[in-house]
Amino acid sequence: MSKDRLVTPRKLSGFMxxxxxxxIVFDExxxxxxxxxxxxxxxxxxxxxxxxxxxxxxxxxxEIDKELYHFKKGDTDICMRYDLTVPLARYxxxxxxxxxxxxxxxxxxxxxxxxxxxxxxxREFYQCDADIIGNENLPIPADAECLNLIDKVxxxxxxxxxxxVSNRNVLFGLCEALGLTEKTSEILIILDKINKIGRDNAKxxxxxxxxxxxxxxxxxxITLKCGDFNQILKxxxxxxxxxxxxxxxxxxxxxxxxxxxMKIDNCALDLGVIRxxxxxxxxxxxxxxxxxxxxxxxxxxGRYDNLAGYFTEKKLPGVGMSIGLTRxxxxxxxxxxxxxxxxxxxxxxxxxxxxxxxxxxxxxAYFKDNGINCEVNYSDRSFKAKLKDANKREIPFxxxxxxxxxxxxKYNLKNMQTGEQETLSKESxxxxxx
Amino acid sequence: MSKDRLVTPRKLSGFMxxxxxxxIVFDExxxxxxxxxxxxxxxxxxxxxxxxxxxxxxxxxxEIDKELYHFKKGDTDICMRYDLTVPLARYxxxxxxxxxxxxxxxxxxxxxxxxxxxxxxxREFYQCDADIIGNENLPIPADAECLNLIDKVxxxxxxxxxxxVSNRNVLFGLCEALGLTEKTSEILIILDKINKIGRDNAKxxxxxxxxxxxxxxxxxxITLKCGDFNQILKxxxxxxxxxxxxxxxxxxxxxxxxxxxMKIDNCALDLGVIRxxxxxxxxxxxxxxxxxxxxxxxxxxGRYDNLAGYFTEKKLPGVGMSIGLTRxxxxxxxxxxxxxxxxxxxxxxxxxxxxxxxxxxxxxAYFKDNGINCEVNYSDRSFKAKLKDANKREIPFxxxxxxxxxxxxKYNLKNMQTGEQETLSKESxxxxxx
Numbered sequence: 127m128s129k130d131r132l133v134t135p136r137k138l139s140g141f142m143x144x145x146x147x148x149x150i151v152f153d154e155x156x157x158x159x160x161x162x163x164x165x166x167x168x169x170x171x172x173x174x175x176x177x178x179x180x181x182x183x184x185x186x187x188x189e190i191d192k193e194l195y196h197f198k199k200g201d202t203d204i205c206m207r208y209d210l211t212v213p214l215a216r217y218x219x220x221x222x223x224x225x226x227x228x229x230x231x232x233x234x235x236x237x238x239x240x241x242x243x244x245x246x247x248x249r250e251f252y253q254c255d256a257d258i259i260g261n262e263n264l265p266i267p268a269d270a271e272c273l274n275l276i277d278k279v280x281x282x283x284x285x286x287x288x289x290x291v292s293n294r295n296v297l298f299g300l301c302e303a304l305g306l307t308e309k310t311s312e313i314l315i316i317l318d319k320i321n322k323i324g325r326d327n328a329k330x331x332x333x334x335x336x337x338x339x340x341x342x343x344x345x346x347x348i349t350l351k352c353g354d355f356n357q358i359l360k361x362x363x364x365x366x367x368x369x370x371x372x373x374x375x376x377x378x379x380x381x382x383x384x385x386x387x388m389k390i391d392n393c394a395l396d397l398g399v400i401r402x403x404x405x406x407x408x409x410x411x412x413x414x415x416x417x418x419x420x421x422x423x424x425x426x427x428g429r430y431d432n433l434a435g436y437f438t439e440k441k442l443p444g445v446g447m448s449i450g451l452t453r454x455x456x457x458x459x460x461x462x463x464x465x466x467x468x469x470x471x472x473x474x475x476x477x478x479x480x481x482x483x484x485x486x487x488x489x490x491a492y493f494k495d496n497g498i499n500c501e502v503n504y505s506d507r508s509f510k511a512k513l514k515d516a517n518k519r520e521i522p523f524x525x526x527x528x529x530x531x532x533x534x535x536k537y538n539l540k541n542m543q544t545g546e547q548e549t550l551s552k553e554s555x556x557x558x559x560x
Numbered sequence: 561m562s563k564d565r566l567v568t569p570r571k572l573s574g575f576m577x578x579x580x581x582x583x584i585v586f587d588e589x590x591x592x593x594x595x596x597x598x599x600x601x602x603x604x605x606x607x608x609x610x611x612x613x614x615x616x617x618x619x620x621x622x623e624i625d626k627e628l629y630h631f632k633k634g635d636t637d638i639c640m641r642y643d644l645t646v647p648l649a650r651y652x653x654x655x656x657x658x659x660x661x662x663x664x665x666x667x668x669x670x671x672x673x674x675x676x677x678x679x680x681x682x683r684e685f686y687q688c689d690a691d692i693i694g695n696e697n698l699p700i701p702a703d704a705e706c707l708n709l710i711d712k713v714x715x716x717x718x719x720x721x722x723x724x725v726s727n728r729n730v731l732f733g734l735c736e737a738l739g740l741t742e743k744t745s746e747i748l749i750i751l752d753k754i755n756k757i758g759r760d761n762a763k764x765x766x767x768x769x770x771x772x773x774x775x776x777x778x779x780x781x782i783t784l785k786c787g788d789f790n791q792i793l794k795x796x797x798x799x800x801x802x803x804x805x806x807x808x809x810x811x812x813x814x815x816x817x818x819x820x821x822m823k824i825d826n827c828a829l830d831l832g833v834i835r836x837x838x839x840x841x842x843x844x845x846x847x848x849x850x851x852x853x854x855x856x857x858x859x860x861x862g863r864y865d866n867l868a869g870y871f872t873e874k875k876l877p878g879v880g881m882s883i884g885l886t887r888x889x890x891x892x893x894x895x896x897x898x899x900x901x902x903x904x905x906x907x908x909x910x911x912x913x914x915x916x917x918x919x920x921x922x923x924x925a926y927f928k929d930n931g932i933n934c935e936v937n938y939s940d941r942s943f944k945a946k947l948k949d950a951n952k953r954e955i956p957f958x959x960x961x962x963x964x965x966x967x968x969x970k971y972n973l974k975n976m977q978t979g980e981q982e983t984l985s986k987e988s989x990x991x992x993x994x
Contacts, residue, residue, distance in 0.1 A: 131870075132871060132872065133614055133618040133870050133871055135649075135650045135653040136615070136654070137612070137615075137650070138612055138636070141608035141610065142608075143606070143607055143608065143651070144605070144606065146603035147603075149603070149605055149606055150604060152606070153604055164905055164933065165933055166933075166935070167905065167906040169581075169905065170583045170584060171578070171580055172578065172583055173571075173577055174572060174575035174576075174577065174684050175609065175670060175684065176572055176672075176683075177571065177572065178571070180567055181570070181571075184567040195631070195633060195638075197630075197631030199629060199674050202572070204572070215569075216569045216570075217569075220570070220571070221579070224579065226949055226952065226953050230935075231580065236609060238610075240633050249610075250608050250610065260939070263939075263940050264939075265938050265939065265940060267921070268938070270921075383918070384918075387918040387921045388921045388922075388924075389922075436565075436566065436567050437566060437568070438566065438569065439566070470601065484817070484818075484821045487704075487822045488821055488823075490822075491822055494599055494600065497599075499600075500601070504699050504701040505661070505694070505697075505698075505699065506697050
């Protein structure tokens with residue numbers, strides 16, 4: 127093909143693509159997350175990446191968000207999923223007769239948001255979700271299970287996090303008690319950014335909204351409460367006897383006790399956790415890295431009263447947690463926080479010297495059968511080039527197999543890190559490698 | 561939400577979606593395939609599902625196949641990938657300076673074909689690909705590695721297959737030797753369907769194409785050769801001294817010897833394997849299940865002279881194998897050939913009796929810390945309903961925890977298969993469960 131007909135190879139911007147050595151680390155992180163989900167008895171589902179637009183857009187009454195990848199195929203209006211929650215709702219609504227409740231499912235998959243690409247934002251990213259769906263009712267231990275997953279997942283990943291927990295009924299109820307029910311949405315929008323704009327600015331905004339000085343003070347003060355569950359709950363529990371408020375307080379008390387019982391570490395009560403204007407209706411939580419607050423929220427979730435209200439009349443309350451793995455990996459990578467990793471998963475590379483290729487393959491089969499990731503370098507390059515290649519790829523051991531070695535059944539096993547060489551039978555090589 | 565505003569939950573047709581118990585089996589199959597790839601020192605990559613149309617359509621000069629999911633987002637022309645090979649070509653062309661060759665990569669991911677949905681055909685399906693890419697050259701052992709992967713993967717999956725192997729140079733060379741070079745494509749199309757239409761019809765079609773009787777006989781006879789490598793190679797090696805033909809024969813001889821050395825089972829030489837009119841240029845292979853020939857080809861692949869000719873002037877020969885996991889799973893499922901599988905992965909369900917929930921969670925943490933998939937049934941249903949649920953979900957063990965049990969530290973462990981009950985300390989329970 128002549129040069130002028132070549133197409134310049136490039137990928138779409140905003141799509142992560144890793145080198146194999148980093149992909150190995152990424153996959154290991156995903157496996158660790160999956161194993162925590164499994165250990166905790168969550169079962170997997172795998173829904174399609176494509177959904178009918180009427181399903182994905184049910185919430186917005188069919189209005190197309192400009193972030194969505196959306197197209198027509200024949201007469202069918204199709205969207206790429208932008209999260210795993212709407213597909214879960216559709217799945218549960220379709221299969222509710224055959225599922226056992228509480229239904230504990232995990233799903234790890236790519237989701238799509240066609241927003242403007244910018245640093246740290248991806249148009250395709252892996253979401254790792256675990257949700258618990260109840261039928262009619264779902265007790266608070268389900269919320270504790272989600273906090274437990276966050277704790278165990280990040281321990282497994284060796285990343286220190288603190289999970290900030292709140293319950294939206296507290297602020298809902300307080301607004302009601304203060305006679306501000308109609309302004310609740312606007313108030314929450316202001317309080318949600320209190321850590322960004324500061325207490326005084328939040329207060330000023332509340333007053334501008336028509337909240338009086340005293341109430342503005344009460345609202346900002348409670349929002350800034352963050353720390354030990356028992357202490358804060360004691361401080362705020364008598365603030366009002368509003369029913370919704372007391373529901374929030376009581377759920378937080380129960381959660382606090384379960385956190386201890388279930389040995390969940392590193393949770394803080396933080397009444398400033400609001401999680402935007404989304405569908406959460408009770409418990410809400412966000413995990414952050416105290417050593418890297420600039421990472422923002424690395425996992426989050428909460429409780430919703432009704433998962434599948436657009437698809438079924440059944441009342442299906444749920445609670446879930448989610449990790450945006452692509453973004454998390456990118457943050458770790460950019461901050462040199464990835465665990466140490468070799469450039470390949472090859473443990474042993476066999477290098478033939480002379481006409482010994484067949485013997486090398488026999489040896490390779492022996493090592494692989496015994497659990498060693500082993501390969502033969504059969505390329506047509508020089509012996510020296512092969513040594514160099516093994517070095518460049520950081521392969522820990524090489525075995526040099528010349529005709530003498532074949533005759534004697536003793537091989538030179540070289541430790542590439544120490545430079546040590548030993549002459550060993552294949553059985554002894556295997557022992558060294560294990 | 562009132563009933564008349566409900567959206568009927570449904571998914572797109574042609575998209576597989578499994579129940580959790582089957583998803584567990586699917587995921588286990590995928591893990592097994594992945595582990596064979598890893599053990600053989602293939603490294604992972606994960607390319608985006610979306611590619612620029614100019615990349616995916618480079619081969620067809622930009623012409624859009626009606627099977628493709630294709631759309632515009634702003635000014636960008638985008639396609640969903642229809643295989644993992646073009647993305648691999650793009651990846652290798654973009655990264656060739658930093659890769660070690662031979663580059664052995666695997667990728668497992670969803671691909672998309674918007675064709676008319678029909679039984680056994682999916683619009684979204686998992687492809688499990690392993691390819692080896694050389695720089696300028698790639699020796700025949702790479703082809704043997706792909707056959708080895710097929711052998712080891714299907715052994716791991718406990719599925720009996722036979723891999724039929726050929727080399728396209730044999731028929732290319734034979735056509736050339738018979739003076740039929742210009743008709744090679746048409747001849748291969750006819751020979752490719754010989755097993756479907758039969759030898760006599762194939763001969764008739766060849767004669768209709770202008771091939772004389774004697775040549776038609778030669779071509780159909782060689783195409784029907786299938787069996788032991790050595791025997792068939794002996795029969796056909798002297799048919800012509802055409803250079804291309806001899807190249808095919810010699811490559812098959814080398815491959816045959818490597819198959820023995822690498823202990824690859826269940827390969828047959830089958831000169832009728834052609835693999836359509838695609839890009840393969842040497843070795844080609846197809847694995848079938850002898851006990852279920854109606855499954856058709858369950859894995860296939862072959863050698864291509866130049867992977868990334870549309871994207872780079874570098875010559876990058878490759879060889880690869882692929883398994884369409886979604887279709888394979890569907891076939892196994894429809895024929896009751898899935899391995900036995902429980903409905904959940906829960907090993908132990910703890911059922912509280914009375915006010916013992918906290919103690920149950922402590923026990924649950926103990927079992928999980930010790931490697932047992934354990935959960936507490938904390939739902940607000942009756943004790944009886946919980947027992948029934950554990951039974952329905954085929955959970956192998958339950959632990960009943962009432963107030964007496966909490967006081968004594970001895971618990972009733974019930975084996976749900978045998979009905980046996982034992983009263984044991986938590987440590988003894990753990991032993992039983994392990």
